Amino acid sequence: MTEPLDTPEDHPVLPPPRLGYDSATWKEIAYLLSSFPLSIFGFVYAVTMVALGAGLTVTVIGLPLIAAGLSGARLLGKAERGRARALLGVRIEEPSPLPVRRGGGFFGWLWTGLKDPVGWRTVLYEVIRLPWAVLTFTLTLVGLFVLWPVLPFIARGLGNADRAMVRALLSPSDELERRIEELESDRGVVVDTAAADLRRIERDLHDGAQARLVNLAMGLGLAKEKLLEGQADDAVAAMVDEAHGEVKLALQELRDLARGIHPAVLTDRGLDAALSSVASRCTVPVKVTAELPGRPAEAIEGIAYFTVSELLQNVSKHSGARSASVDVWRSQDRLLIQVWDDGRGGASLDKGTGMSGLAERLDAVDGLFVVDSPDGGPTMITAELPWRDRTTEPIRRGPGTAAH
Missing domain, CATH: 3.30.565.10 (Histidine kinase-like ATPase, C-terminal domain)
Incomplete structure (x- = not known):
């Protein structure tokens, strides 16, 4: 008897208890037994990183040590998600990577690392999982040698608890983060709309006022030539020449404005x-x-x-x-x-x-x-x-x- 893997869309639904030692049961048993040694490593890493970094915050290496440790915690979380995916059938998407900077400076890297929520949730997961892993390892081991007929029920119950823990602490998407994603999507629409409005203004300037000024400049240029050919008053010619110059300056200013709005x-x-x-x-x-x-x-x-x-x-x-x-x-x-x-x-x-x-x-x-x-x-x-x-x-x- 086999069952489909659960998906992120039906997180609240846990697989029901079942009888028999099928492949899913053996995978759960393998997960529960392997969690104990791995949780020891994760607990030691998390506690040592936080304690050592906090103790050294009075020096220049304390905060960088914590930031580097959180990057390592991300790798532990990735490994745990992979193990849960392979043995418990829990499919969880990987969180977004930290922003990549080239030459962004030391303090930019430090601040980004220290505020990484994925790293901190993984640290919390490693800390609280050790006592739970000791309990599940003990119950599973006893079940293998003493409680063999009911071990599938035990494995399924303990596995469901682990599934819930993995989803709660190692999943990249909770309700708040989904809401943030929606707000970011809405903000992107607003930004796109503003950019479209800027391009519309640029086109209106180019095809409207700017075109009319070009025609005006051409007309004034022709008038200037006719006045000069008719040997008109020098003052009139000077006025027309000055107006022609002003129009050319206005035209250049409009071009600069259009370039500044959206080139x-x-x-x-x-x-x-x-x-x-x-x-x-x-x-x-x-x-x-x-x-x-x-x-x-x-x-x-x-x-x-x-x-x-x-x-x-x-x-x-x-x-x-x-x-x-x-x-x-x-x-x-x-x-x-x-x-x-x-x-x-x-x-x-x-x-x-x-x-x-x-x-x-x-x-x-x-x-x-x-x-x-x-x-x-x-x-x-x-x-x-x-x-x-x-x-x-x-x-x-x-x-x-x-x-x-």
């Missing part, structure tokens, strides 16, 4: 070309390297572009650098950006260079912003955004409009 090169050619365009306007030589397998969602792409744009403006205005670089790449489900310069350093989130606003903007979309800028330089700023795949629906344009 056409970003829409048409993607992040690599857009960042190269920004780098060409920087007063410091900038090397741009973009290694992307495709294009992320439009909202994420826009935030990445404006983040780099503002950081390069800071490089031009405040760094005193002689060279800079921009690196963009994808790591798993994250888009990472690194902006480096060899300037004087000393940049921070509280010195009025706009970096606090960038950090808030990235935080609103579940991103990260890490500044590593010691006095004397160099400065390394790492920004991290969630990678969401780009939609394939084309941008709709109204009648009579043209693409950039």
Whole structure:
């Protein structure tokens, strides 16, 4: 007699008791017997890591030791989920990995490691499982030699308790985390809508006011030529010439405004070309390297572009650098950006260079912003955004409009 494996959707439903020594019963017995030696190792690891790290917090190695220990606890949790999956039939998805940073700085790694909920839940699991493992090992061992007829009932009851413990402490999705996921999805919709509105404003400027100003400039240019050909009053010609110049300046300002709202090169050619365009306007030589397998969602792409744009403006205005670089790449489900310069350093989130606003903007979309800028330089700023795949629906344009 066999039974289907339970799934995360029916967590509250536990397999019923059964008679007979089938393969599922032997797997439960193997799980219960193997839990004791493994729980000793897990308990010693968890208690030693926490106690040693807490005792050394008065030194510089205490907190890093705890952060590294929590990373190790993640590996223990992964092993336990695999064992429960193989022997108890408990199918639990793996939690999301910690955000990957390249050059994000020591304190960024430390803070991310210390607040890792998956690592802390695994530590709690290893601590409370040891006394339970001693009890289950003893009962199972006695059942093998004394209570043989009822051992399947014992194994099933103890196995169900272990199933509940694994789900409660090693599962990545409880009600709160599901709610957080829903809120993040809703926030992504809001961000996408805002990005679409910005692109609509850019198109309206390009195809409306900007087009009318082009026609006005052409008309004034023709009027200027006719006035000059008719040998009109020099003052009139000067006024027309001045108006022509003002219109050209207004046109340039509108182009700059449209570029600031959402640059056409970003829409048409993607992040690599857009960042190269920004780098060409920087007063410091900038090397741009973009290694992307495709294009992320439009909202994420826009935030990445404006983040780099503002950081390069800071490089031009405040760094005193002689060279800079921009690196963009994808790591798993994250888009990472690194902006480096060899300037004087000393940049921070509280010195009025706009970096606090960038950090808030990235935080609103579940991103990260890490500044590593010691006095004397160099400065390394790492920004991290969630990678969401780009939609394939084309941008709709109204009648009579043209693409950039």
